[in-house]
Amino acid sequence: MDNSFDVIIIGAGVTGCAVARELSRFDCSVLVIEKDEDVCCGTSKANSGIVHAGYDAKPGTLKAKMNIRGNELMPGLCQELDIPFKQIGSLVVCTDEANREGIDDLYARGITNEVPGMKILSAGEVKAIEPNISDDVVCALFAPTAGVICPFRLNIALAECAAQNGVEFKFDTKVTGIRSSGGVWEVDTGDAVYIARAVINAAGCHADDIHNLVSDKKLHITPRRGDYMLLDRSLDGFVKHVIFPQPTKMGKGILVTPTVHGNTIVGPTAVDIESKDEAPVTAEGLVKVQEGAVKNVKGLQLKQVITGFSGLRAHEDGGEFILEEADGCPGFFDCVGIESPGLTACPAIGEYMASLVSEKLALKQKDTWNGICKDVVKPVELPSEEREKLIKEYPEYGRIICRCETITEGEIIDAIRRPLGAKSLDGVKRRTRAGMGRCQGGFCSPRVMDILSRELGVALDSITKSGGNSKIVTGRTKDEG
């Protein structure tokens, strides 16, 4: 295999994949190197899934610019890539008369950042559109351009689209060293060395380590953990907007929002931790989440929890997105400190980084480029005649595997067979939602394992939850052994 590329991207989260897709418009060879088994295994898999309106970020910062531009690009991108996105609007709720000014400040900031359509709503107006809001509500900042998105589909679709336009991906491959040598970069992954004219560092929480391999101007990321609770879809409609408390120094606080799939999500906390790889949910975190939730929303049935999870924000000491060619490292580009609103910003970051790199390498746009990508076909979402036709032609679309989310065998097979297809239970789950429902895979995981084993042609006991050593079973029983 030829190990030389024009561009190597380190990290297959939303940042790396958004940059990959934008670069795939140009005539160049691109390799994405990812240490985990799949795309969307880092922070991009564990966040609130909010497309922020952009009133939070300090005016003039890259965070503000990328947020606003990302928000603007998102609806079009979601159309092109078939990504579930609902622009339901957000409310920052003030529940203490003494803090009313904070809402005015936020509004003013939003105006400077050019956030469209914002309004400050009175308590009565808030109650009218959000009946279960706390009785303590004083006023709220309403931003109609905020929305909720499926973060998995966003990440996966960006990657699939890049792949469809020629970008290569290497999984289970960790970058351990980077050297500049004769005008190119050598990227070392332990058992191979890849050569590139440009390197893009999109390594999430590890982006400081990657940067520090090449630059003398050291960066430092603190992983900031956020715990969540996800509630059952039976509560669909209980809240209608993304509901934030007023922000603090540690972040935007504990929100309550419907997800794009009709679950309710509550969280996150914000705690600085040591490990960049392990994000355990903590008992204290779950307590904080619950306390935070009931401050703004009354009568929320937290007993309907179906799972808890946590994610790590890549908080750089400067608190700003670092999107630039690293000092004294021509051709080495950083995307460092991509904490919230990184998901919202990713289309903008992709656009911006691709412009920096294409200029540097004097890349030409391709004549043909296909920016459209379809999601796995979901029979439940089809009109009944189309569903009929699909099942007639492919009976596996009539065989329900995941009962809670009504996911068929056909969808699971598609998720496995498509480019950059699923290789593990989590991979199937993030592409189809099989196992994401109220029983959390209790019924369907043995059957999904069967399908994975059949489709991938591997033994059932080698199937993993999420790659590496995360095997589901440890061997045969005595009778079968």
Add this chain to the structure above:
Amino acid sequence: MKADIVIVGGGPAGLAAAIAAAKEDSNLNILILERDRELGGILNQCIHNGFGLHTFNEELTGPEYAARFEEQLDGLGIRYMLDTMVLDVASSVVTAVNSKEGVFTVDCGAVVLCMGCRERPRGALNIPGLRPAGVFTAGTAQRLVNIEGFMPGKEVVILGSGDIGLIMARRMTLEGAKVKAVCELMPYSGGLKRNIVQCLDDFDIPLLLSHTVIDIKGKERVTSVVIAEVDEKSKPVPGTEQEIACDTLLLSCGLIPENELSRSAGVKINPATNGPVVNESFETSIPGVFACGNVLHVHDLVDYVSEESGRAGRSAARFVKANKAEEGPVINIKNGNGVRYTVPSFVRLNELEDDLVIRFRSGNVYKDSYINVLFDGETKLHRRKQIITPGEMEQVILKKEELSGAPSEILIEITEN
């Protein structure tokens, strides 16, 4: 498609309901819709003995017990469709999907809901820690071992002392795994006494009451869990933490009746059981829609499922034939002291078969206590019980004649004396 009675779910409840309905009236057109690849429900993975003691006076395995019912279907002309998932239920039409027919509807005279239950997963228990492979509900592990022939792990801690967990403790041990402990949050076990003796004591597996799991470690696969004692409020007691090295955590922390279909149909649900509110005929708040088995309330013994489902099936048959008795007195059944719920919730006297079986569970452990049945405040039955626990379903049976006075209320309670 058309059928007189559609049975949703072909587990023991569905099978017994179908058979009883067919026996009530052999002309009825009865259709069972089952989403799995075979009939029998949970019984298929229960290869241990212990089924049918009450019904057949022998100890059968789960699949043997189910087979006793399945072999009657053909003779009675009962149709069934496998790999067929019911998507929607209304009183006279059921919508389902499978790979042959696609999405289809069945017009019907009555529906019997027999969807069983699911297990409470890790997420619903708010167990802190990482999310590696190796955390299973006990039933999923049971399926992997007994049906797929694979071991979920080698060194096991079990959280929750529900019956499935107890049975899996034994099963995993017999398969060569080491079960290090069974932790139970409550000060008493949630399982049947006989399972504690036969599945734990006989294998020297410690049952740690008032203990819970407070952390799960391991990035890819479980490497250990941390357990701790809990106080009366179920809060972990600092200083009692113990880390146990293991590769597997099994959860046996309760079953939840699968009532999503019932809820969207508009059936009234009893918050104490998470199952439909039913009358003596196992009819829900929607006329012509019946419910029985684990979807109604969680049972420990399949024999009771079969018995109750038989009544539900016969009632459905009578409903279809519009064999309605004249309206008569209605008796409400009330939960008294110590009683969490009763099934049924009320009785229409004229519709009652020869006796009334009231099943219920206590909310706590009671030793040397009494079960009392009061008719309009007057004690009718005062029965001593050595032990009453939430893990074992209780019942009282009243003959129809005993009810002839038509009290307006029957109260069931548990008292010390």
